[in-house]
Amino acid sequence: xxxVDVGGTFTDVVALRDGRIETAKVSTNYADVAExxxxxxxxxxxxxxxAFNHASTHGLNAVITRNLPKIGxxxxxxxxxxxxxxxxxxxxxxxxxxxxxxxxxxxxxPLVPRYLRRGIRERIMASGEVxxxxxxxxxxxxxxxxxRVGVEGVAICLLHGYHQPAHELRLRELVTEVLGDVPCSVxxxxxxxxxxxxxxxxxxxxxxxxxIYRDYTKRLDDGLRxxxxxxxxxxxxxxxxxxxxxxxxxxxxxxxxxxxxxGTVASAHFGEIIGESKLLCADVGGTSCDISVVxxxxxxxxxxxxxxxxxxxxxxxxxxxxxxxxxxxxxSIGKSGEVLVGPGSAGSTPGPACYGNGGTQPTTTDTFIMxxxxxxxxxxxxxxxxxxxLAKQAFEGLDSDFSLAQxxxxxxxxxxxxxxEGLFSVAIKDGVDPRDYSLIAYGAAGPMLLPAALETIxxxxxxxxxxxxxFSALGLLSADRVYAASRSVYTVLSPDAxxxxxxxxxxxxxxxxxxxxxxxxxxxxxxxxxxxxxxxxDTPFVDVPPGTIDADAVGAxxxxxxxxxxxxxxxxxxxxxxxxxxxxxxxxxETEKVDYPLLETREAxxxxxxxxxATTLRYxxxxxxxxxxxxxxxxxxxxxxxxxxxGPAIVREELSTTFVPADYRLIVGAHAELIIRKHGGA
Numbered sequence: 001x002x003x004v005d006v007g008g009t010f011t012d013v014v015a016l017r018d019g020r021i022e023t024a025k026v027s028t029n030y031a032d033v034a035e036x037x038x039x040x041x042x043x044x045x046x047x048x049x050x051a052f053n054h055a056s057t058h059g060l061n062a063v064i065t066r067n068l069p070k071i072g073x074x075x076x077x078x079x080x081x082x083x084x085x086x087x088x089x090x091x092x093x094x095x096x097x098x099x100x101x102x103x104x105x106x107x108x109x110p111l112v113p114r115y116l117r118r119g120i121r122e123r124i125m126a127s128g129e130v131x132x133x134x135x136x137x138x139x140x141x142x143x144x145x146x147x148r149v150g151v152e153g154v155a156i157c158l159l160h161g162y163h164q165p166a167h168e169l170r171l172r173e174l175v176t177e178v179l180g181d182v183p184c185s186v187x188x189x190x191x192x193x194x195x196x197x198x199x200x201x202x203x204x205x206x207x208x209x210x211x212i213y214r215d216y217t218k219r220l221d222d223g224l225r226x227x228x229x230x231x232x233x234x235x236x237x238x239x240x241x242x243x244x245x246x247x248x249x250x251x252x253x254x255x256x257x258x259x260x261x262x263g264t265v266a267s268a269h270f271g272e273i274i275g276e277s278k279l280l281c282a283d284v285g286g287t288s289c290d291i292s293v294v295x296x297x298x299x300x301x302x303x304x305x306x307x308x309x310x311x312x313x314x315x316x317x318x319x320x321x322x323x324x325x326x327x328x329x330x331x332s333i334g335k336s337g338e339v340l341v342g343p344g345s346a347g348s349t350p351g352p353a354c355y356g357n358g359g360t361q362p363t364t365t366d367t368f369i370m371x372x373x374x375x376x377x378x379x380x381x382x383x384x385x386x387x388x389x390l391a392k393q394a395f396e397g398l399d400s401d402f403s404l405a406q407x408x409x410x411x412x413x414x415x416x417x418x419x420x421e422g423l424f425s426v427a428i429k430d431g432v433d434p435r436d437y438s439l440i441a442y443g444a445a446g447p448m449l450l451p452a453a454l455e456t457i458x459x460x461x462x463x464x465x466x467x468x469x470x471f472s473a474l475g476l477l478s479a480d481r482v483y484a485a486s487r488s489v490y491t492v493l494s495p496d497a498x499x500x501x502x503x504x505x506x507x508x509x510x511x512x513x514x515x516x517x518x519x520x521x522x523x524x525x526x527x528x529x530x531x532x533x534x535x536x537x538d539t540p541f542v543d544v545p546p547g548t549i550d551a552d553a554v555g556a557x558x559x560x561x562x563x564x565x566x567x568x569x570x571x572x573x574x575x576x577x578x579x580x581x582x583x584x585x586x587x588x589x590e591t592e593k594v595d596y597p598l599l600e601t602r603e604a605x606x607x608x609x610x611x612x613x614a615t616t617l618r619y620x621x622x623x624x625x626x627x628x629x630x631x632x633x634x635x636x637x638x639x640x641x642x643x644x645x646x647g648p649a650i651v652r653e654e655l656s657t658t659f660v661p662a663d664y665r666l667i668v669g670a671h672a673e674l675i676i677r678k679h680g681g682a
Contacts, residue, residue: 001592002049003476004037005259006056007285010348010444012473013040015049016594023470025655027348033058034216038223047228053476054245055236058216059209059256063307066109069153069211072146073112073204074139074171076159077119082200083112086310103308111204111311116151118142120158120171126490128164139171143178153183153207157200162192162488183210190251191314193488193582198304198312202253205313209252217245238317239301240265240475241482242591247515254315257305259472260290261318264299266475267440270465272297273596274671278437280423280459283472284446287345289325289419291426292318293437300430303529303540303582316484319430323422327445328352331362331411333400339410341418353394354386362398364445366391367411372617372631373448373650373659405627408619416449420456427457434459442471447651447658451676454664464674466596469655477594483512483587492533493558493578495551501580502549508585521590529582530561532573538581539565599641599672609634609643617648620662629662636674643668646679 005012006028013024024043029036033056046052062068075082084105094100101107106114120142121135146154154175161168165188175184185207187199221233235248240261248255263283271279271294279294293300305317324343328351334340341364346352350359352366354376368374369391376386395407402410427434439459441450447464454462465471485508491497505526516522526544531537542564545556558578566572602609611632621627629648636653644667645651647660651674658674660666667675 001051001477003053003473004040005262005473006033011036011040012470013044014470014473015044016477023467034219042227046224050231053234053242055258055262055476057259059212062212068208070151071153071207072151073117074120074156077121080117080119082197087197089310091309104311122167124160124164126160134167134170139174147179153211155185155203155207157187157203161188183207193314198314201312202314206253209256213252236262236476238315240479242479253313260320262475263472264292264318265479266471268294268297268299269478276438280437280439282441282446282450284443284449285326286328287326288322291321291422293430321426325418327365329364333398339414341411341414354391356387356390360394362394364415366394367408368448370408371619372615405619416452419449420453423457438463442468444469444656447656451659452661462676464658466672474594481589481591483515485511486582486584488582491580493554493580495554498549498551498554504583512587516587523588525586527584528580530578530580532576533579596671598670601642602640605640639668641668641670
């Protein structure tokens, strides 16, 4: 198997062959992302693999930059502005800002400008009853307008289409008659769920992704086949579960934000192997730090997520919080003379100043090389040579009264504190105590920054897994292959509702069995989203018992809801009736996963632990002086299970570096993980 994670700065590639992990890393080509993926695949010879698992932010980047196709949007007459209004929520930072505007609204950067949003004369009630029949003549007239302006695709979302899709399906036929064979997404198929706005925005994103990925997947598939790959191409969805490319492109909104989720899945899988079920996960790459939580061995999965504030997509997604903190984060001076780090990034072009590609602003990577944490002559396994003098010039070019030593020292401290603040905010949001959790550090920059954040965040320890620079890509070799379906049917849970609920799950299972390969070993998992009658917001992923849904099963669903509600809200209201809203079914296929073999002990190796060399770390001591600190440098390949290293120390490997601060110690775990704790800790 091959796994590829396309990041903002680098494209990471890993292969699993005969239980052995092979790796490669190439710069991401923004002009042609598919070419970066193919280049990385060639480095590991795809002819030897039967599966190619792909995660990317290609679609997300198109939304963020508004590099989107021209599409039309059809909705019930009188509701054409639903996309502009969103949920009418403001972020906390904009509550008192009269100039704030919604990012996707007409006053800013609309996904679909108002003239391309057309109202269709029809109306279906919440009960499914037709109040106003579809006016086909008026619909054709509106479609003629879209034809004249040259739309590339059409999104259709009518009121209550999730309950009664007849008008949506007929509109799609009219789209084909008037506009020809253009991509068309209808909400009753894309997202047959209640709440009109989220369903509408999801449908718009889906048709945009169909157009964007149509060319991308063809170039990717052609390039891989040209490189000799003959296996199955899979895409990871927003929860990092794998879907065959053909199925993924039927509903491509599910893959719009797949990259960061893979790292959380990799963390959960590795945590299971080493016996750690509570993890704070931090993926510090070149552009951002993606933070997530694993509790009891499971990532927290949401039923919706935001691409931008209030821009909703109805897809199962790992709960990821991204902050602008990475190796490429730009160091600058604020209005009050303070040192700032991020959120802006130098990316891969021009990149940090030390890359020598024309960058003139210092970055976190320049900070590392100035301190000496990074060896400029042995960066990325020798693929690049970094110029410390260029990094120095960039820091000297800052408009500041601070000395050079202060600028570098403060840049490092601010970068660490930015991530610590992000981690603490996520812990508070998810209601977890960091002291009960291990902090798993990955991404090329994670092991350099996160150990220094341990004092602030107060986690038990920092764990650096094997291949941290490519760990998210390893998540694609740790993920399940999953088919999922869901349906909204407002149903008060009672013995009389058993037949309705059983029919919904039977329909969902028939839908999935048509997609599942014949003979596959599959496990079905059933859940529902529900609320107490009268509530507006749902409690998701409540367990549903297997087998036929009868009166006893409905009783079990009600009890399960109250238990789940209590676990998440801290209250229970057993006397209140429960209403099921969305019923979900997942088919999980048995999938080969990456394994992390046991590392031999020092006794078995028969040789003593020796450092590679001694080095000097600058700017970490007394800030009034240069701040030189002596440190030992080790090669990770030379370490064995049970080894202990006292900081300050550096552990180098091909695609990452781990920094052990003073007063900390590193212990090598049984599966080659590096465990960093406060010196003297357990």
